[in-house]
Amino acid sequence: MSSVKEYKCPSCGASLQFDPPSQSWKCHYCLAEYSKDEFDKHSHEEHLNEDMPDLDSYICNSCGAELIADDTTSATFCIYCKSAAIIKSRFSGRFKPKSVIPFKLTKEQAKQIYSNWIHKRILAPKEFKQKEEIDKVTGIYAPFWLFSCETDGFIQGEAKTIHTWRSGSYRYTQTKYYHFLRRGKARYKNIPVDASKKLDDKFMHMIEPYNYNEIQNFSMKYMSGFMAERYDVEANEAETIMKSRVEDYMEKRLRSTVIGYNSYSVNSKQVLLSDITASYSMLPIYLLINKYRGKDHIFIINGQTGKVVGDTPISPLRQIVFGLIVFAVVWIIAVFGGALFV
Amino acid sequence: MYKRISIVLLAFIFVFLVAQFGVCAYSSDNVIDNLGYLTESEVLYLQGSIERIKDNYRLDTVIVITDDTQGKSSRDYADDYFDYNGYGVGSDYSGLLLLINMDKREAYISTNGKAIDIFTDKRIDNILDDVAQHLSKRDYYQACCEFINNVKSYANSGVPSNQYRVDTERNYFHRVLTMIKSFPVYIVALVISVIATLVVTFSSKGKITINYQTYEENGSFALTENRDSYIRESTVRTKIESSSSGGGGGRSSTHRSSSGRTHGGGGRKF
Numbered sequence: 001m002s003s004v005k006e007y008k009c010p011s012c013g014a015s016l017q018f019d020p021p022s023q024s025w026k027c028h029y030c031l032a033e034y035s036k037d038e039f040d041k042h043s044h045e046e047h048l049n050e051d052m053p054d055l056d057s058y059i060c061n062s063c064g065a066e067l068i069a070d071d072t073t074s075a076t077f078c079i080y081c082k083s084a085a086i087i088k089s090r091f092s093g094r095f096k097p098k099s100v101i102p103f104k105l106t107k108e109q110a111k112q113i114y115s116n117w118i119h120k121r122i123l124a125p126k127e128f129k130q131k132e133e134i135d136k137v138t139g140i141y142a143p144f145w146l147f148s149c150e151t152d153g154f155i156q157g158e159a160k161t162i163h164t165w166r167s168g169s170y171r172y173t174q175t176k177y178y179h180f181l182r183r184g185k186a187r188y189k190n191i192p193v194d195a196s197k198k199l200d201d202k203f204m205h206m207i208e209p210y211n212y213n214e215i216q217n218f219s220m221k222y223m224s225g226f227m228a229e230r231y232d233v234e235a236n237e238a239e240t241i242m243k244s245r246v247e248d249y250m251e252k253r254l255r256s257t258v259i260g261y262n263s264y265s266v267n268s269k270q271v272l273l274s275d276i277t278a279s280y281s282m283l284p285i286y287l288l289i290n291k292y293r294g295k296d297h298i299f300i301i302n303g304q305t306g307k308v309v310g311d312t313p314i315s316p317l318r319q320i321v322f323g324l325i326v327f328a329v330v331w332i333i334a335v336f337g338g339a340l341f342v
Numbered sequence: 343m344y345k346r347i348s349i350v351l352l353a354f355i356f357v358f359l360v361a362q363f364g365v366c367a368y369s370s371d372n373v374i375d376n377l378g379y380l381t382e383s384e385v386l387y388l389q390g391s392i393e394r395i396k397d398n399y400r401l402d403t404v405i406v407i408t409d410d411t412q413g414k415s416s417r418d419y420a421d422d423y424f425d426y427n428g429y430g431v432g433s434d435y436s437g438l439l440l441l442i443n444m445d446k447r448e449a450y451i452s453t454n455g456k457a458i459d460i461f462t463d464k465r466i467d468n469i470l471d472d473v474a475q476h477l478s479k480r481d482y483y484q485a486c487c488e489f490i491n492n493v494k495s496y497a498n499s500g501v502p503s504n505q506y507r508v509d510t511e512r513n514y515f516h517r518v519l520t521m522i523k524s525f526p527v528y529i530v531a532l533v534i535s536v537i538a539t540l541v542v543t544f545s546s547k548g549k550i551t552i553n554y555q556t557y558e559e560n561g562s563f564a565l566t567e568n569r570d571s572y573i574r575e576s577t578v579r580t581k582i583e584s585s586s587s588g589g590g591g592g593r594s595s596t597h598r599s600s601s602g603r604t605h606g607g608g609g610r611k612f
């Protein structure tokens with residue numbers, strides 16, 4: 001059994017890849033199209049429940065060249081023949097994802113989004129606005145832990161109502177003090193936490209939310225035509241991040257029920273989590289990393305919803321020019337406009 | 343130039359002669375009532391007060407009541423009347439003139455010389471408040487008395503410490519030059535450009551669009567305990583300070599009259 005999986009078109013034998021707009025698999029040579037059910041008939045789902053040993057190197061099924069892959073790369077392309085190559089061991093056993101949200105945005109759409117975004121960044125250096133740079137946008141299935149849990153929590157503190165009125169030449173301010181307590185419970189579902197050290201947690205958090213109505217059981221077939229990473233952040237590490245998020249959500253939820261006061265302050269609180277479950281999932285992103293003056297600048301698009309986050313490289317020269325232009329414009333407005341009113 | 347002025351003067355005198363011929367009106371040197379609103383004793387009383395102001399504060403005070411300003415605006419008429427009739431004390435012709443223009447139902451105060459500094463825009467406004475109140479009730483004598491009393495009290499308190507003059511008629515080019523030389527403009531432009539650059543530099547990251555309810559399962563939230571208990575109350579009483587609008591704003595707006603002299607002043611409809 002080969003350690004690298006490549007899905008081939010049942011009609012012509014060329015590489016078969018997932019097509020986001022039709023949510024089916026398309027052969028770019030014979031233009032045949034297969035839905036998930038049709039495709040499953042030709043190529044049976046492999047259940048990789050056992051851990052498979054990681055190898056030092058992997059060979060492309062189509063041309064026999066060695067694949068370029070680092071420790072966490074799970075799906076990639078052969079750099080010689082461009083065939084999609086899926087490294088099975090990295091989807092096996094403990095690395096077998098439970099679910100996947102398939103890509104909805106095509107690479108062309110992602111490039112267009114990046115191009116629009118970078119052209120609005122007036123301080124970005126010109127080289128990041130060129131076509132060769134835009135072409136580097138890559139579709140990646142990123143590993144996420146999806147946490148679900150029950151919560152029980154309370155907040156308590158002091159609240160005030162303030163009432164003022166006038167009588168004669170005096171103003172009266174009446175302050176009433178109350179003690180309040182709110183205890184509640186809630187269930188949180190599918191809180192995503194970035195499970196890859198390579199990807200910046202802050203940006204991965206910002207591309208949320210994903211629409212979970214479109215979540216599918218995992219199949220390696222969805223990986224065909226995209227890059228994929230396996231997790232290298234264990235579920236228990238990710239849990240601490242999730243916990244602090246849930247504590248914050250629950251506190252805010254409880255605070256939203258403190259109404260009818262002019263002001264209040266919380267002086268004690270507690271949120272307890274139970275029934276925590278973590279499910280391993282692959283979520284789609286488009287990624288572009290711009291290297292500029294030795295620093296990485298990340299650009300990410302949510303591969304399902306198209307939401308954009310990113311960090312623009314800043315050209316100091318453009319910053320100075322921009323600053324000078326603003327200075328000149330403000331100065332001209334102040335001098336010629338101000339002279340009208342002096 | 344002199345010829346034109348003398349023709350204007352002759353026209354003035356002629357008009358006054360005709361006007362005085364028509365109505366029986368009493369006038370003195372400083373109280374010119376063309377419409378006969380004031381009695382002789384009232385005119386004499388006002389003239390007396392005006393002379394005391396002139397002696398004590400070296401300010402010439404003039405009151406003109408007319409319904410014919412020869413097509414001039416109240417401001418120009420008041421300025422010219424003061425300039426061309428030899429009013430004013432000292433080399434800077436200090437003094438002020440109250441014009442009651444019945445044609446346009448407008449009261450206008452023109453200040454000259456030292457009076458420009460004493461009677462700031464704010465003070466002129468206050469005087470006009472008082473005067474217009476009586477004028478709208480057709481109480482002309484009371485309006486004049488109110489004017490004289492105000493002049494006395496402001497003349498007595500002198501030039502406010504924060505007084506400054508603003509020439510409202512300096513030409514645009516001249517004001518642009520002052521703005522170019524003004525240091526705060528550079529500071530404002532520098533601060534705004536630095537802020538704008540920082541905002542553009544740090545604004546591009548994207549924002550968090552999820553909130554505390556995004557991952558909450560619908561309908562799963564329930565309050566199991568909800569308590570609000572009254573502890574105590576307190577009431578504080580504070581005296582409301584009556585906001586006195588005294589003095590503030592030391593601006594005296596100035597302009598130039600047809601004679602070329604600088605005047606201050608302000609007007610009010612009644």
